[in-house]
Amino acid sequence: MPGNRRHIPEAVKQQWVTMSTLMSSREIAQATGTSHRTVNRVLRLSRLTGSVVKKPCTASGRPRTLTAHDVQYLLSCIRHSPDIYLSELQYHLEKTRGVYVSTCTIQRTL
Numbered sequence: 001m002p003g004n005r006r007h008i009p010e011a012v013k014q015q016w017v018t019m020s021t022l023m024s025s026r027e028i029a030q031a032t033g034t035s036h037r038t039v040n041r042v043l044r045l046s047r048l049t050g051s052v053v054k055k056p057c058t059a060s061g062r063p064r065t066l067t068a069h070d071v072q073y074l075l076s077c078i079r080h081s082p083d084i085y086l087s088e089l090q091y092h093l094e095k096t097r098g099v100y101v102s103t104c105t106i107q108r109t110l
Contacts, residue, residue, distance in 0.1 A: 008034070013042045013052035065101050066109055073097055074110065 012032075019028050020043055029036040046052050066074075073096065074089055086103040094100045 008038070008042075010053050013046075016042055017046045017052060065105055066099065070097055070099055071109055074106065078110070 016028050016032070016039055019031075023031070025039045025043060026036055028034075029039045032039075042052050045054065049055075070093065074093065077084060077089055077092055086106050089106050090101065090103050093106070
């Protein structure tokens, strides 16, 4: 139901929290023309987190296998000898940095 959703500005949600000291959530919903469920969600979020908006998730998905330092090491190996094979990069990465990854991972990263 993507057409059923609409953005509610943060300032409006903050007003709902202020209104909740004097009115019930049903009364707020009727006065603002918003669903009771939406008002309840905002008020609950405010009680739990102190904010009326959800914080975006910072880390989603699988963690990276190679760190930025590992990638810099690979790039320095390539600068040092531009004709190095992926299997050689894989060997050097494991021996010096202690990180084992497949040659496909190295190729995708570079």
